[in-house]
Amino acid sequence: MKKLIFSSLLLFIIIAVKAQVNNTNVLQDLEKNQPQKQDQQVTATLKSASRLFHDKEDLTSVILIIPYDSVVDVLDSDSTYLKVVFEDNEGYIYKKDAVINSTPVILAPTNSQETRNQVEQTAEQKQESRFTYLENKYGTNMAARLASGKIWKGMSAEMVRDSWGKPLKINREIGIIIKEEWIFKNTWLYLENNTLVDWGPIPVKK
Numbered sequence: 001m002k003k004l005i006f007s008s009l010l011l012f013i014i015i016a017v018k019a020q021v022n023n024t025n026v027l028q029d030l031e032k033n034q035p036q037k038q039d040q041q042v043t044a045t046l047k048s049a050s051r052l053f054h055d056k057e058d059l060t061s062v063i064l065i066i067p068y069d070s071v072v073d074v075l076d077s078d079s080t081y082l083k084v085v086f087e088d089n090e091g092y093i094y095k096k097d098a099v100i101n102s103t104p105v106i107l108a109p110t111n112s113q114e115t116r117n118q119v120e121q122t123a124e125q126k127q128e129s130r131f132t133y134l135e136n137k138y139g140t141n142m143a144a145r146l147a148s149g150k151i152w153k154g155m156s157a158e159m160v161r162d163s164w165g166k167p168l169k170i171n172r173e174i175g176i177i178i179k180e181e182w183i184f185k186n187t188w189l190y191l192e193n194n195t196l197v198d199w200g201p202i203p204v205k206k
Contacts, residue, residue: 170182
């Protein structure tokens with residue numbers, strides 16, 4: 001009888017120790033996997049050049065133009081905008097200008113800085129190539145204004161496209177004077193004979 005009790009007690013102790021070891025292994029596995037989860041970063045690739053706005057409610061708050069095919073880090077999103085980081089600049093781009101990458105980029109802790117440097121270097125090269133294109137076409141001063149997304153009265157329709165890209169819609173009235181209304185997301189531009197004359201915000205529908 002004593003042997004039976006002793007055997008049962010020994011078996012119970014062995015089972016308890018084994019369970020404790022298993023729990024420890026599970027915790028260790030979780031701890032090993034945790035850094036990997038933390039290093040996952042959602043990214044998006046631009047399918048067209050896009051303006052990076054400091055304030056999504058203010059179309060004049062352009063920080064810079066992000067070149068086509070650039071990769072940005074996505075922080076947040078809504079129905080219209082993505083909150084992103086590009087070259088240490090945080091702001092908003094139009095959601096329609098980018099495609100969320102299906103597989104999150106996993107940055108290894110040992111070479112994350114190196115990877116980021118490579119991405120930044122590639123982005124800088126693309127930005128430089130866009131600026132070089134504009135500089136060869138318009139000159140240095142004009143290229144700087146267009147590259148930063150500026151518009152002004154008297155600029156040509158081609159300059160508007162080089163600065164803001166293709167409008168969502170164009171309403172055209174042809175007569176002695178060709179009148180055009182270019183519709184962007186939150187702004188309309190009015191052109192006469194391919195020259196920018198005026199612009200303003202699109203009224204919010206109630």
